[in-house]
Amino acid sequence: MTGMDKISGAILDKVKAEATGIISDAQAKAREVIAEAEKTKIAKAEVAKNKLLDVAKAEAGRILAQSSIKSRQQLLTAKADIIEETTEKVRKAVAAGKSSDKGMTKLIVEALSGLNTKDAILYVKAGDVELAKKVVAADKKLADRVTKVEKIECTGGVIAEDTIGKTRIDNTYDTRQDILLPKLMPEVSKELFENI
Known part of the structure; x- marks a missing residue:
């Protein structure tokens, strides 16, 4: 091997080492970017999930409140009907007396x-x-x-x-x-x- 071949081999080895380092750095950075993207994706998914849960809870609360109001109204109407019926029976009993x-x-x-x-x-x-x-x-x-x-x-x-x-x-x-x-x-x- 001649001197030129040695220099050429040394340069090639150095370039290969630098290329390997650059590739390793790039792969490490890519892994970091992918990991960061995964974290962001998970965070966004968590935010979206929480928003959906909040909306669902609010809707469930609204439906429950409406149901409770409707139930109370029906109960009050039934009570009023019973009282009216009772009052009418009293009036009829008095009139028939x-x-x-x-x-x-x-x-x-x-x-x-x-x-x-x-x-x-x-x-x-x-x-x-x-x-x-x-x-x-x-x-x-x-x-x-x-x-x-x-x-x-x-x-x-x-x-x-x-x-x-x-x-x-x-x-x-x-x-x-x-x-x-x-x-x-x-x-x-x-x-x-x-x-x-």
Whole structure:
């Protein structure tokens, strides 16, 4: 081997060594870039997954809230229907009830006590006209004040009115129920729906 061959071989070896180093560096950098890209890909996938989970959780929460509201509305509607049905049964039972002498007397006295006039007209349901006349005729004080008894559309009770129609005291069952039922509804609701 000549001197030139040696130099040429040495240069070639040096170039090969440098090329091998460059290739090794490039491969190492490529691995780093690939690893970094993999990390970025995983991070982006994690961010996307978290976004999807957040959206899904929010949607599930919204659906649950709507379902809860709808359920409460249905429960309230059912309760209102039951209360309305119960109230209607009470009204029908009161309307179907038969008035007694004692009860009629009490209703008439209460209604007349609110009038500041000597003479009064009584209004009662059609089925109670004869009973009211009988009660008035049997009591001197009532007979002195009541000029006539007439029928009116109601479920029972008495309306007392002065003879000129200026003052009227409504002591009918309808009015009593309208006043009493709203006051009793919380208690009725509690009794009916205590365990719901």
